[in-house]
Amino acid sequence: MTKTLFITGASTGIGAATARAAVAAGWNVGLMARSADKLDTLTKELGDNAMALSGDATDLAAQEDAVRRTVERFGTLDAAFANAGTGLDKPGTEGGDPDEWRKLVDLNVMGVLYTARATLPELRKTRGHLLLTGSAAGRNHIKGSIYSASKWFVHGYAGNMSEEMREWGGRCTLISPGMVDTPFFDEAKPDKLKPEDIAGAVMFAISQDPRAEVREVHVMPTG
Template sequence: MGLDRSMQNIAVVTGASSGIGAATARRLAGEGFHVVAAARRADRLATLVKEIGPHATAVTCDITSDDSVAALAGTVAELGAPLTLLVNNAGGARGLDPVAAGSIEDWQWMYDVNVLGTLRVTKALLPALEASGAGTIVTIGSTAAFTPYEGGGGYVAAKHAQTALVGTLRLEIVGKPVRVVEIDPGMVQTDEFSLNRFAGDRERADAVYAGVKEPLVADDIADIVAFAATRPHHVNIDRLVVRPIAQAAQHKVHRER
């Protein structure tokens, strides 16, 4: 199962079956990485890896499962090449309920995926990243990580916790050869994020971006991930906040009528 491509460096991308994750997997393969694309949906991963070609490996993985994440780490080890990049992209939002009516089930899911999922994968792969001598962890957060908004309590809380995890990790491993990067996008229009948030309600999902000229797209974030990951290794981009020009702040969005 090992790679025979002059020890091509490995990049692991979670949540790679769609959106930012899939775009990032494509972009990193183009940058010379062998991409391990991890996500729950095996059929989507198979299509992606077929598109990318020999520079990608699909691993069906549920980041809320200890066993599944351990299997991911095992597959990476079997490839026999240095793991130099982890992109913690898997995450998501559910619902837009006020705190007073917040769904415990939705809040639990958001914490499990955004926070504990990031923790599981980071713990499992950090030894290999350190052993490479030039590791990088990129975590895709959100502007919700530092700006609350009405109806976003569960997602805001989860993303605040995720950014606290990232910042703490950076402090704890200083002096080791692993960079810790956080990328916090604002409005990114993808096929599934808002659709999943609103349980498949296309009208509500589309309304999020109604009138917004050129919201960010998945390729924009993939471009930024590639930029951060390919800087000289002594350069650490602690946090990069990115919004479309139409979004001045979480609550300030220009919509054309």
């Protein structure tokens, strides 16, 4: 039976590139993002193996509904990619915007937890795979960076989930990219990584023999 991957933050950048790579490899994909128009365009491109699931990753009920609809459509859930994330316009603690911090924590921390919460019951059935988008910023101390601190959470949580999921044959992989040329940045970064590079890391991890858990894939640009 064809395997199924659920992706948050799926309408652009790393999420969209991963959707394309997964479908090319024969997977079905359930694609969740806030931008319904972009999702519809992407699913039309990908065809019957893709399902658009418009919704906000900071809403647990919305994620649970998206997972339910994915399983209803494709019959199974074999992997989930908690990819949705955001940065800050105003960096630092004294100069930062507390309202903006809340939005970052809601997506970068709570959104990741919600993806895990919504998908683990289905992944347990298939001895499936959970993947989380971390960052090179989650491996290093960056002066005053609250965004970096949010990714430190993701890195720690990924390791903790690996220990939990291995008890029932599941796997968890942290995808840790350096700077990627995506809409995450206001200006193009043509000399940095491309979304397709990170999609390749995801596909590498989920294509391994079930006996092997790739716990982290750390990808840095050469430029």
